[in-house]
Amino acid sequence: MSDSSTFGEDRGARAVTPAGPQGLTEAAAAARLRQEGANDLPRAERRSVARVALDTVREPMFALLLSAGLIYLVIGDTGEALLLFVFATLSVTIAIAQEVRTERALDALRDLSSPRALVIRDGVRRRIPGREVVRGDLMVLAEGDRVPADAWLLSATALEADESLLTGESVPARKRARPPGGENVGGEDAAEEARVFSGTLVVGGEGLAQVTATGRHTALGRIGQALGEIEREPPRLRAQVRRLVRFFAVLGIGVSVLAALLHGLLNGDWLAAALGGIALAMAMLPEEFPLILTVFTVMGASRIARAGVLTRRAAAIEALGAATVLCTDKTGTLTQNRMMVAELRDAAGLLVHAARQEGGGPLLPAGAALARIAARASRAEGFDPMERALRELVAGLPGRGEPAGPDYPLRPDLLAMGRVWQEGEGNGSSVIAVKGAPEAVVGLCRLEAEEAAAVLAVAAGMAGRGLRVLGLAEARLAPGQALPAGLEAAPLAFRGLVGLVDPLRPSVPVAVAECRAAGIRVAMVTGDHPATAAAMARAAGLDSAPVVTGRELAAMPEEAFREAVRRAAVFARIPPELKLRIVEALKADGEVVGMTGDGVNDAPALKAAHIGIAMGGRGTDVAREAAAIVLLEDDFGSIVRTIRMGRRIFDNLRKAMGYVIAMHVPIAGLAFLPLAFGLPPIFGPLHIALLEMVVDPVCSIAFEAEPEEPDAMRRPPRAPDAPLISIAEFGWSALQGLAALAAAGTIYLLGLRAGLPEEVLRSRTFLTLLLASLGLILVNRVFGTSLRETVLRPNAALRWVLAAIGALLLVVFLLPPAAALFRLGPPGLSGMGGAVLAVLAMLALLEGVKLARAARRRRMAGAAARG
Template identity: 45%
Template sequence: MDLLVAGMTTMPPLPGRSGDPPCEIGGLEEDEARRRLERDGANTWSTGRRHHWVRLLRDIVTEPMFLMLIVATAIYAILGDGGEAAFLGASVLIVIAITVTQEVRAQGALAALRELAAPLAHVLRSGKERRIPATEVVMGDTLMLREGDRVAADGDLIDGTVLVDESLLTGESVPVERISGGAEILVHAGTLVVGGHARIRVTATGERTALGSIGKSIAEASSLPSALQKAAGRIVRIFATIAIALAMLLWLVSWSWAGMAPLDAALAAIALAMAILPEEVPVVLAVFYALGARRIARHEVLTRRLAAVETMGTISLLAVDKTGTLTRNEMAVTALADVSGGVRMATEPLGEAMRSLMSVAADACPRGSLDPTDRAILTFTRTHLHDRAVGDEPVAWHEYPVAPGRPFVSRVFAGTAAGTWTMATKGAPEAIVDLCGLDQETLSRTLAEAAAMAARGLRVLAVAQAAVQGDVAPEAVQSIRHRYVGLVALADPLRCDVPAAMAECRGAGIRVVMLTGDHPATAAAIAVQAGLRSDHLLTGAEIDRLDDETLAIRLRETEVCARVQPSQKLRLVAAFRQAGHVVGMTGDGVNDAPALRAADVGVAMGRRGSDVAREAADLVLLSDRFAALVSAIRLGRRVYDNVHRSMRFISAAHVPIVMLAIVPAVMQWSPLLLPVQIALVEMIIDPACSIVFEATPAARDIMRRPPRRSDESPFASRNVGTGLLEGAGMGALLVAAYGLMLSAGVPAPSARLAAFLGLLATTVVLVLAGGADTAAPAKRTPLASVLVFVALSVAAGVALIPPLRHILGFAGPSLLTLAVPVSCAAGALLWLRFVNYLIHRYAPARTGQDRKPAPHPYREESES
């Protein structure tokens, strides 16, 4: 689409508050911008989060565990047991404190992520263009708008032409055109620039914008629950139903058969329901994913959707861009070749032909471009050509950007005489020579020079010029005969950490495919340096000629795709997914958004990526580094491992409590666990789930195992079943110890104390074991030592503080008080080792090295 780009000569006075100094052509001064920010406030609007704590309180008081504690407290009060009632009342407050603490941790992590995810704006300050958070834009700022930007504030066009998508405000899907000097020059905050570039003068920020006035927020990422969080909610609801049913049954049995008083039987029933209910499950997922995303952000990777944390561990293929991701994105002009075939290094003195070549190349670069190649060419010409100083570049009246079937950029300038135009074009050499109609000798020499430069890993652009007659600018570039000017070769060296990251991907069973718009020879040279194979390289032109079935066959061995158009990336992603891969893909442009959404994990570039790409992506590489993405995958795997470990612990920890609540009632023994004791045990279990296991380091082999299958879940029968088996063995030990003590004539209060301390001891052993099939037990976590200290403090308190013993129904300590917990802990450790043996003997470990990799959807067929 042809876009008018008019030059700016003057800036109209700024409307708005009186007392504001006039806005100069170089934008606001920093001091003035700071003053206006303090006066008007941040450029943001209400997100509804002021009601967050009201919702949190509502969620707390409607939690089944909270309600059961309240009911139990009321029953103790009715029975006249003031101490027990007071203790449970204190437990209620502790539950609230733990919930609030976990929420603060999770929300603090999410707040940090939201701050990183906030859109950025390009502003002109003190004569220089700066990239600042959109929240810091103030009245009177000069905003630079480019294709793909989300407009940060309301403003009037100063110069240029843009197409904006206003569907967020109006619901209309058709973009509208805004032209400086036209009848409608107002551009609204929240709208999307889908074409062109321009500058606007900000007239309203924050809640004073059209978007802010209707109270909508577009700055925050969606916080919809992930698949695992939905599954966790279903599991808790199922167990809550089971708990209520069994509690009612136990109440009837205890009252009618065991002869307990109705209220005492109700306490036993409540204790059973509290023992069964896995209320920690949704908390674990919320806290783990929020804190895991924050850990990933420390590696310069922003998680915009928490569901991506659980998906990263399943990625089996990474489709990555070359420029800026594998390379440094620091382009510099390296070599030049003029029309005569003379090649000269950029460090050598320039002759007239080379000076003409660079002048035309600079004309083909859009003003204010952020593209590294354009910036390198403009920097070179401003340094070596004295007539190309900043601000002296001619103003283009029309531009033809890169588009499907047009791998080059053309810019049109008014000629010296009326009715004449000059066109400067640069782009892929094979496309440019087609515009020039070169003789066979010049054509062969030009393509050979381009191939030789590209083989050295250089990015090669051909440059051409055309003179056009007519009253208006031409409508199509392809129909205009150009004059070939020469070649410009630029270098963008490989990042030094890429080879190691590639090796780590290979060890982790992750295939990497490079997608680039560069020349095949350039792509192949960089691929070899990075550690990729280039012998089955595929080009964009070949992709267009292949049907889907043939493309799938070609992609089996392809690790490099060159001359790829953004529109072709969507087809490639679909092909990789059809072949059975879980795909992570990087992208930065507006046209990359569909492919980013189609990928299982879309990854946008933080520095050079458009706002559209960032909004379509699940992750944002703040530094654009490939190694950072690999680090994010490693941390994502760690988060999943810890969730897996935590769910197994929850399954195991609840079984002994359930058994100690049911068996004494069925056997008509003296009750062992009532709500007060269970509330005390939960103070150990809850922090273990949400704090200790979350901080567990990654297993040593975490990047030496294949990606987990997408259907794997921490709620799978293998993981939960193993936890239930572990808990059943420890529960049997505790029940047997309690029964033996009662049969031996030990008073019930003394037996209860010994069994309760045994329950604490086995729970701590379970925490320190950290899961039988993992390589990073929780005992390596410093927080585990804190948990052990807390457990010992609780044990000492219930054994040595008489008022607390009385509330819990325990007797004073004795030799039995020490012998039973030690014996139970030793027995639990032996039982866990036995379960560990069974798992590794009859079922290969989920995360161990003995597990065979999942079948590679390409490798099997290619080997056959």
């Protein structure tokens, strides 16, 4: 803020003088807020609690649980019926709780990102949330304020607004008060200068404005509404999971009906046949798939948030592991988004000061003289990062003098500015310090053609190394000499050049190298000069050629455009509207695209990209709403860390899905075989509900917490259309399941042959299956390591899983009421020993197959490398 006494952060409400503006009354503002709604962007329609509950009860597993519970009620087994109803109710409660928690998190983010506004109501200045601003409010604007709504300026003093988020234009727009007589006085240009827009930033001066539009009716809101015309990519994994569940549901229901009919016809016990059929259907339906996908999405988003990235859409997490192209801007993402003086050169082009890193060498006299001119030509206060860097450079230097005014501001037709300083005591001489574009300063100094060409050649060389270059000049006036009307009339002498740089973030080169190793193409998309962009690309470790500019792209026919996008390493001078075409061209080539952006005009490209990445620090609400993920720190390293986590999440998701498929084979087998062959039933719906609603989800948490694979960022991205579970992986999971079925089935058949009581037979088989589930976790934890390394691999969540399953075993086997409810008898030491031996044999078999598969993959990789 520029003046804390007038426009600064208020200490509560402050009265305005009676002659001052009164603004709306609080009552009128409240009525208008109710009538027109909050000053918010349109938000996606949220699901009601009733809708969440309805969606949940329509799931097949819920229907099976209810059906089994009703049958148990009919036959008088109230305990099992009530427990099944509890499981069904629990599934609905969890779904509702998760939905409410998600909505609360999004509301908190929206409130956090909403700007605050200083308004005048009832003649008193009040600081209110931006969402409470209404049409007709009087807003007090000062340097550093984010404008919360569209408005007409009633008064303005040297007001400048950064409208790049709307227009893409980096030069601040100068604003003037609304001309007397209405909005049409003075023509379109005058009207544009008298308007301020929601989301823009006041970078200088102060003013008073009357709100004309809020929320969706602002220029920013209209762009947000237009985003609805862009279709997002549908989440591929969710669609794949839905197909898998549908396939298994059809298969399971068909098999269970067939088995139930067979059992009923052979044995005449249709009630037992119905219960057995429901148990078999529950065993074959992989209802855990959607649950696991939700768990991985929620917990993955939480992990990514701890890395400084907010995930707004699940599809982004799915796409991260498959990203093939990452389009990143430069300022603030690859760089630190602040300026540092890198070089000072005198009028002859000689280097008099160099500081390539923080705290560079001390200023020598020649460098100090140039630095003083640059600082004098800068405003005493302001948000411009270049001026801030120039002021910091001379902090503490003696002989700075005093500003004497007036200033010569930057003009659209003259890209240079000057300030007047007084030197000496009393009637000392005046000095006009000037800085600006080298071409403009050279022209003001009226250099000879040869000398001007030499200066501009030095400036071009500095720009080619990624520096932002300013020319420096000064005019010394004798005591009492009148100040010139404009810089063109000042007797300016050229003094030299200053080169500034936005320092590269230290983490960027390592992150870029990781992307290269992972097969991800990184392209820079920036509004900067081509030479500056190419220099920064080299410093970051990116390819610096070929470079293509926005003007070149706009002039190309579609085929040439797509070829240029396919080949370019650096996109320079790119206006925001071209970003969308770049994204669409890359997607048309089959790439999985990540795109960064922060402006309103970036929003269409962010929404169209598979992974839209908005800047949390300097981004607009519209950009954040359109993006799939938001960087809380605008750092390229955060993006790469997120991609690594995305690959980890997908790898662990495959492991969890493979485990679930493997576990369903023995569960379904032990439900089907007794039903089909007329043997004593082992598992009823209650046992299967316990396995599927306790063991499997808990185990999915263990898989989610698995560390990343060693080669996670050393292999190319997976194909975008690759199935979640390939045929080979499905076969491997089925083999694991058959091995577990063989272990549990052997215990069952041996106990049956020994004539064990049904409760003891069930307990031994149940114990074997639980231990087999732990063995399958170990087998699936990693793709290609030995069992010893798998056991020693750190995973805190796995310890909790082991403790939970151990507690479950103690409860169901040692607590008499629980054992009676589940119809389990004491397994005995021999039963426990047999279960352990059967599972160890299963592990030995599967580890042998796993090592053989790993050796085969190594041979194939070696043959491919030699070929």
